[in-house]
Amino acid sequence: MLTLMVEPSLQLRQFDRSHASALFQVIQSNRNHLRLWISWIDGIHSQQDAEAYILRSLSGFAGRGEAHFGIWNGPALVGSVTVERLDEQNHSAEIGYWLAQSHTGKGIMTKAVRTLIDYLFMELRLHRIEIRCEKENRASQAVPLRLGFRLEGQLRQAYLKQGSYVDICIYGLLAADWSTIH
Structure with a gap:
């Protein structure tokens, strides 16, 4: 499985089956925090559901359409942090992310996304990356803004979302932009 080093104590590890228990535990202990922004959280009710989520993500990775870390x-x-809708023909992808409430406000997500962007532009040679955030999710919007x-x-x-339609902001970054700001 792919591992990306953010810093010595912070890593992005591609999910595998052995992570199902840890994934379920972090979702369970942050359910109320996460459900504000992520609808699929309500589909994870057990460790088996977390494992099924991981297996679907691995299937998407095998099909070269996504990668979940x-x-x-x-x-x-x-x-x-995930790579979603990896489009090899157009050399583009979308990044999505979430963080346990006790770890927000510490710069962890910005560092993690920066590391993933480096990988996508340098290793996969993508041309464009998008991040989509709910209009009301200011914390999530701050990440792409900090990264250019x-x-x-x-x-x-x-x-x-939860019976109501919400507006989404789209943020874009080109490889050429990244090379000049990073």
Whole structure:
């Protein structure tokens, strides 16, 4: 499985079956915090559900369409960062992420996303990366802004969340932009 070093005590490790227990535990202990922004959290009710999620992500990786990484702070799983909708023809992808509430506000997500961006631009030779965030999720929007992404637009009522449609902001970053700011 792929591991990306963020710093000595912080790693991105591609999820595998052995991570199911840790994934379920971090979701379970952060369920109320995460469900504010992530609808699929309500589908994880057991360690078996977490394992099924991981197996689906591995299938997506095998199909070269996505990759799901756990964010490990020392021995503890504290969140996730994913590559979604990897488009080899157009050399683009989308990044998504979440973090345990006790680890927010410490710069962990910005460091994790920066490391993943380096990998996507340098190793996979992507041309473009997008991050989509709910309009109301200011903490999530701060990550792409800190990393030099540009707000490219807003999709009105684009996602159905808990029975209501919400607006989504789209942030984009080109490889050429990254090379000049990083």
